[in-house]
Amino acid sequence: MKKMTASQFRQASGSSFGQTNNGILDEKVLRIISDVQKNGDTALLRLTEELDGIRLRTLQVTEDEFQEAEASVSDSFHTALRTAGKNIETFHAGQMEQSWFMNPDLGVTLGQKVSPIERVGVYIPGGKASYPSSVLMNIIPAKLAGVKDITVTTPPDEHGNISPHVLAAARVAGADTVYKVGGAQAIAALAYGTETIKKAFKIVGPGNTYVARAKKWVFGDVAVDMIAGPSEICIVADETANPAFAAADLLSQAEHDEQARPLLVTPSSHIADAVQGEISRQIEKLERKKIIRQSLDQNGRMIVTESLAEALDIANLIAPEHLQLMIREPFENLAAITNAGAIFLGNYSPEPLGDYAAGPNHTLPTSGTAAFSSPLGVYDFMKKSSIIHYQRDALRNVSETVTSLAKAEGLTAHAQSIQIRKDENDAKTDD
Numbered sequence: 001m002k003k004m005t006a007s008q009f010r011q012a013s014g015s016s017f018g019q020t021n022n023g024i025l026d027e028k029v030l031r032i033i034s035d036v037q038k039n040g041d042t043a044l045l046r047l048t049e050e051l052d053g054i055r056l057r058t059l060q061v062t063e064d065e066f067q068e069a070e071a072s073v074s075d076s077f078h079t080a081l082r083t084a085g086k087n088i089e090t091f092h093a094g095q096m097e098q099s100w101f102m103n104p105d106l107g108v109t110l111g112q113k114v115s116p117i118e119r120v121g122v123y124i125p126g127g128k129a130s131y132p133s134s135v136l137m138n139i140i141p142a143k144l145a146g147v148k149d150i151t152v153t154t155p156p157d158e159h160g161n162i163s164p165h166v167l168a169a170a171r172v173a174g175a176d177t178v179y180k181v182g183g184a185q186a187i188a189a190l191a192y193g194t195e196t197i198k199k200a201f202k203i204v205g206p207g208n209t210y211v212a213r214a215k216k217w218v219f220g221d222v223a224v225d226m227i228a229g230p231s232e233i234c235i236v237a238d239e240t241a242n243p244a245f246a247a248a249d250l251l252s253q254a255e256h257d258e259q260a261r262p263l264l265v266t267p268s269s270h271i272a273d274a275v276q277g278e279i280s281r282q283i284e285k286l287e288r289k290k291i292i293r294q295s296l297d298q299n300g301r302m303i304v305t306e307s308l309a310e311a312l313d314i315a316n317l318i319a320p321e322h323l324q325l326m327i328r329e330p331f332e333n334l335a336a337i338t339n340a341g342a343i344f345l346g347n348y349s350p351e352p353l354g355d356y357a358a359g360p361n362h363t364l365p366t367s368g369t370a371a372f373s374s375p376l377g378v379y380d381f382m383k384k385s386s387i388i389h390y391q392r393d394a395l396r397n398v399s400e401t402v403t404s405l406a407k408a409e410g411l412t413a414h415a416q417s418i419q420i421r422k423d424e425n426d427a428k429t430d431d
């Protein structure tokens with residue numbers, strides 16, 4: 001990991017930290033999207049052959065495949081799915097929103113009706129690893145919100161199968177419709193529909209840069225949760241941090257993707273060196289060394305600051321997906337943090353705990369977007385309608401306000417819609 005001072009980091013990244021040049025990527029992604037729009041399932045099957053290297057005849061996972069998958073995973077995995085699922089459900093139940101009504105004036109009822117989104121598409125990444133945990137994290141909040149129709153898409157492996165762990169998780173979470181398609185082509189299918197895949201009203205779920213860019217391009221034609229790309233971890237560590245723990249946590253996110261970003265920000269040069277030493281030692285035991293090394297070399301940074309306050313400022317500038325505060329007084333410093341997807345406090349709250357089992361969602365804003373967006377939650381699967389009810393006299397009381405504003409806008413038909421009722425009301429009062 002490159003070691004640098006806070007000012008070198010500021011100069012190198014400026015406000016464009018996390019942004020990449022998307023020209024070539026966008027060209028490719030747009031070509032895929034328009035291919036799927038024009039050619040539907042034929043494009044999906046062809047692109048799956050080209051990009052995933054597997055020739056499929058059909059896209060949908062069958063009931064037999066589900067049953068085989070469920071039978072093949074271990075009892076302990078089933079137990080882990082249920083335990084994690086329960087924790088995720090308990091946390092997300094706290095996010096439920098209810099419809100509400102108010103009566104601000106006599107004869108007036110106003111309110112907000114909350115309804116689930118009817119049809120949602122869930123993307124589960126599957127290129128470099130399979131993610132049953134993401135199945136739970138994306139489907140459980142949708143189910144709590146009351147979404148009726150959930151379609152899952154995820155790329156097939158080299159044999160044309162979906163990981164049995166992913167299928168078992170889909171069953172536990174309550175989703176039965178799974179299609180074997182990944183990448184930008186899956187996002188296009190969910191956004192525009194094909195012969196077999198129904199158009200969704202909203203697409204959720206993380207993925208690699210192709211998936212993230214495709215979500216950006218289809219946004220507007222369909223809702224998307226966020227543009228969650230490659231994983232990130234930023235650890236703010238003072239001299240109380242355990243260097244072995246910090247190194248293990250940085251490595252955990254580096255193993256997701258060559259483009260994952262592991263960052264350490266510390267006022268202690270000694271801690272930076274100790275963490276670097278631990279990384280070199282621990283990496284040897286890990287399986288995904290190649291991906292990890294690329295991630296550390298290309299995107300890893302150790303930023304040495306003048307003070308803890310400056311380290312917290314840098315963390316806010318980065319607005320990381322995951323922020324670990326491995327410092328003496330994490331709760332006391334929480335107020336200083338304004339931009340982060342999820343904040344893990346202390347030496348015993350490592351990021352992978354949040355990835356799998358703590359309960360809060362692991363689909364989080366990346367690439368600096370935590371400065372303006374939030375974790376995936378039940379609220380992502382709900383929409384609101386305003387409710388307005390005025391009785392006759394209440395409308396008369398407000399008629400002057402409405403007609404005067406309408407006339408000022410030159411919209412006399414608007415004014416008339418109020419006036420016609422006022423006239424009727426006045427006539428009734430005269431009787």
Ligand SMILES: NC(=O)c1ccc[n+]([C@@H]2O[C@H](COP(=O)([O-])OP(=O)(O)OC[C@H]3O[C@@H](n4cnc5c(N)ncnc54)[C@H](O)[C@@H]3O)[C@@H](O)[C@H]2O)c1
Nearest residue numbers: 125126127128155182183206207208230231256257362363
């Ligand atoms: N934020 C989260 O909650 C979260 C959770 C899990 C994973 N992740 C991230 O999701 C990402 C998963 O990436 P992945 O690659 O393993 O799986 P993925 O499913 O996102 O992407 C695989 C698909 O990308 C497409 N693709 C690959 N190379 C391509 C190319 N050259 N041109 C066009 N399309 C191409 C293929 O169609 C393939 O099916 C990682 O970056 C990981 O960090 C994030």
Ligand SMILES: N[C@H](CO)Cc1c[nH]c[nH+]1
Nearest residue numbers: 131133134231232355362
């Ligand atoms: N850390 C990922 C989000 O960036 C989520 C995940 C799933 N499985 C393991 N990790």
Ligand SMILES: [Zn+2]
Nearest residue numbers: 231252253355
């Ligand atoms: Zn992870």
